[in-house]
Amino acid sequence: MKTSKKKRGIEAISRRAGRLFILPWEIGMVIFIIVPLLISVAYAFCEVTFKVGGMDYHFVFLDNFKYLLKEDPYYTDTLISSLTTLLYTIPIIVALSLILGIVLNQKFKGRVIMRAVFFLPVIIAAGVVLDILTTQINGQPPVIQLGATSTSMSEGGGYLDASALLAGLRLPEAVTGMMSKYITMIFNLLWQSGIQIILFISGLQTIPDSLYEVSKIEGASKWEEFWMITFPMLRDVTLLVTVFTVVEEMVSTSNEVMSNAQSMISGQQRYDMPTAMIWFYFLCVLIICGIVLFPIFRSFKRKWD
Amino acid sequence: MKNKKAYRKYTRSLIGNIFYFAFLIIFGAFAILPLVIQIITSFKPLDELLIFPPRFYVVRPTFENYKVLPTLLSNLKIPLSRYVFNSLFVSATATVLHIFVASGAAYTISKSKIKYRNIVFAFVQFALLFNAYTLAIPRYLIYSNLKLIDTYLVYILPYIPSTLGVFLMKQFMDTGIPDALLEAAQIDGAGQFRVFFRIALPLVKPAWLTLALFAFRDMWTVTGSGTIFTESMKTLPEITSTIASGGLARSGSAMAMSVIMMIPPIIVYLISQSSVKETMSTSGIK
Numbered sequence: 001m002k003t004s005k006k007k008r009g010i011e012a013i014s015r016r017a018g019r020l021f022i023l024p025w026e027i028g029m030v031i032f033i034i035v036p037l038l039i040s041v042a043y044a045f046c047e048v049t050f051k052v053g054g055m056d057y058h059f060v061f062l063d064n065f066k067y068l069l070k071e072d073p074y075y076t077d078t079l080i081s082s083l084t085t086l087l088y089t090i091p092i093i094v095a096l097s098l099i100l101g102i103v104l105n106q107k108f109k110g111r112v113i114m115r116a117v118f119f120l121p122v123i124i125a126a127g128v129v130l131d132i133l134t135t136q137i138n139g140q141p142p143v144i145q146l147g148a149t150s151t152s153m154s155e156g157g158g159y160l161d162a163s164a165l166l167a168g169l170r171l172p173e174a175v176t177g178m179m180s181k182y183i184t185m186i187f188n189l190l191w192q193s194g195i196q197i198i199l200f201i202s203g204l205q206t207i208p209d210s211l212y213e214v215s216k217i218e219g220a221s222k223w224e225e226f227w228m229i230t231f232p233m234l235r236d237v238t239l240l241v242t243v244f245t246v247v248e249e250m251v252s253t254s255n256e257v258m259s260n261a262q263s264m265i266s267g268q269q270r271y272d273m274p275t276a277m278i279w280f281y282f283l284c285v286l287i288i289c290g291i292v293l294f295p296i297f298r299s300f301k302r303k304w305d
Numbered sequence: 306m307k308n309k310k311a312y313r314k315y316t317r318s319l320i321g322n323i324f325y326f327a328f329l330i331i332f333g334a335f336a337i338l339p340l341v342i343q344i345i346t347s348f349k350p351l352d353e354l355l356i357f358p359p360r361f362y363v364v365r366p367t368f369e370n371y372k373v374l375p376t377l378l379s380n381l382k383i384p385l386s387r388y389v390f391n392s393l394f395v396s397a398t399a400t401v402l403h404i405f406v407a408s409g410a411a412y413t414i415s416k417s418k419i420k421y422r423n424i425v426f427a428f429v430q431f432a433l434l435f436n437a438y439t440l441a442i443p444r445y446l447i448y449s450n451l452k453l454i455d456t457y458l459v460y461i462l463p464y465i466p467s468t469l470g471v472f473l474m475k476q477f478m479d480t481g482i483p484d485a486l487l488e489a490a491q492i493d494g495a496g497q498f499r500v501f502f503r504i505a506l507p508l509v510k511p512a513w514l515t516l517a518l519f520a521f522r523d524m525w526t527v528t529g530s531g532t533i534f535t536e537s538m539k540t541l542p543e544i545t546s547t548i549a550s551g552g553l554a555r556s557g558s559a560m561a562m563s564v565i566m567m568i569p570p571i572i573v574y575l576i577s578q579s580s581v582k583e584t585m586s587t588s589g590i591k
Contacts, residue, residue: 017497018417028466039443
């Protein structure tokens with residue numbers, strides 16, 4: 001928005017200070033992200049075997065990928081199903097959390113409590129608490145059945161199955177079956193929206209009230225207000241939320257490619273094939289994101305700037 | 306529900322209001338139900354835990370599950386408070402450091418004119434898409450080369466440069482901090498660090514409070530699986546899973562422990578969200 005202004009006059013921050021501010025992060029990034037990333041790329045192109053005192057690498061180039069796409073009976077199926085799930089869950093999660101964010105940002109009694117209610121899944125769906133909810137207690141089905149759990153840094157994955165919950169209500173089986181399908185779906189979408197809701201709320205709070213005052217004076221309806229002020233002002237936050245949701249969904253172990261790769265790493269102690277699986281999947285997600293998201297945000301930018 | 310301010314007044318019809326709150330309550334119920342079950346289960350005596358299908362209420366509530374927690378751990382020879390300390394220390398340190406490091410990086414990407422900043426930001430977005438599993442093994446090699454294994458640093462250091470915080474802060478800084486304000490401050494003679502700490506950071510307070518919340522949540526559940534071997538260095542989640550793996554008799558205590566585990570993130574949430582309100586609603590120039 002202000003790019004033209006930036007070009008002249010004194011700089012917002014000097015280059016030297018800028019380099020200094022970014023330096024600690026750069027050091028950490030090289031050590032804990034870039035180097036491990038490069039090693040993992042190397043794994044994908046190698047055959048990794050264990051020997052006494054370490055690992056043995058044998059460069060095989062594209063063999064791992066060839067095997068996955070041509071010979072592995074499951075990989076292409078799980079890949080396609082994971083990608084299609086991504087394509088429909090992400091818009092739903094973003095839209096749902098936008099609606100909930102707007103609703104929760106309004107002034108009403110008990111707002112703080114309501115916000116807390118929607119944030120709770122974020123806490124519960126993390127790490128060990130989720131593990132406990134998912135573990136089979138007493139050899140019975142757990143109170144709430146959840147599927148795969150997650151340990152990655154930025155996820156809220158985990159898969160809820162409401163059927164055990166409904167079993168407690170003693171309803172006819174046909175009703176339970178139908179209900180549990182939809183309830184399971186709502187559970188999952190909602191439980192993955194906690195962070196997104198918070199991001200939208202903090203985005204909404206940065207919109208100046210004066211804009212709404214002006215639109216009120218100009219006689220805009222609530223509907224126009226939303227499309228002309230709220231939505232454009234949330235553009236950056238929407239991009240952030242979308243990327244965040246893609247990340248969260250992609251790395252969530254509730255999707256098949258990830259859970260297969262994970263079980264291969266922990267079960268068979270293999271590193272070459274799972275990294276190849278994840279890298280190829282990652283490449284597909286990147287391409288799809290590029291095709292779908294980039295033009296959308298491009299056109300947004302043109303329209304509103 | 307009466308609104309106090311004249312503008313942004315959400316005047317709806319009665320039906321509109323009913324719809325609104327029905328919507329909130331239904332979704333709210335979905336969000337909170339598992340938590341309610343968790344709390345109820347933690348108060349169930351053993352015989353009630355065994356009933357199938359599980360009940361939504363407890364007939365004879367008991368604190369027994371909470372009371373036995375310290376004794377459950379006594380065979381490990383390390384008091385529960387040690388694990389609590391470990392978790393709190395690791396989470397707090399990593400959260401604070403992550404906020405400063407990520408804000409600094411985001412500030413440079415957003416506001417300076419260093420040439421490579423666009424490349425850096427592209428990389429930030431790219432690196433966001435990585436799962437801890439892909440990086441777990443290479444990271445282990447790095448920990449062991451840096452002699453970090455079995456120290457607190459193994460929990461803290463890898464989290465500090467995580468890219469989500471940089472991405473989040475950058476997005477908020479783009480719109481939240483006007484360049485003109487930074488320039489004005491410099492003309493008035495403020496140094497670069499002063500501008501950063503006194504002007505830039507306060508302007509995006511909602512952003513870093515949100516980031517604090519996320520970071521704390523991530524760090525609170527962190528376990529040092531495979532990299533921490535000393536028992537007294539382990540964190541609360543690890544000990545919770547130890548209790549949970551105790552089987553039949555421990556299921557109530559596992560629930561009790563998981564209820565306790567949820568308290569600190571809820572406190573951090575309440576603090577961060579209540580102070581968000583106090584900060585700016587305008588972008589600082591007026």
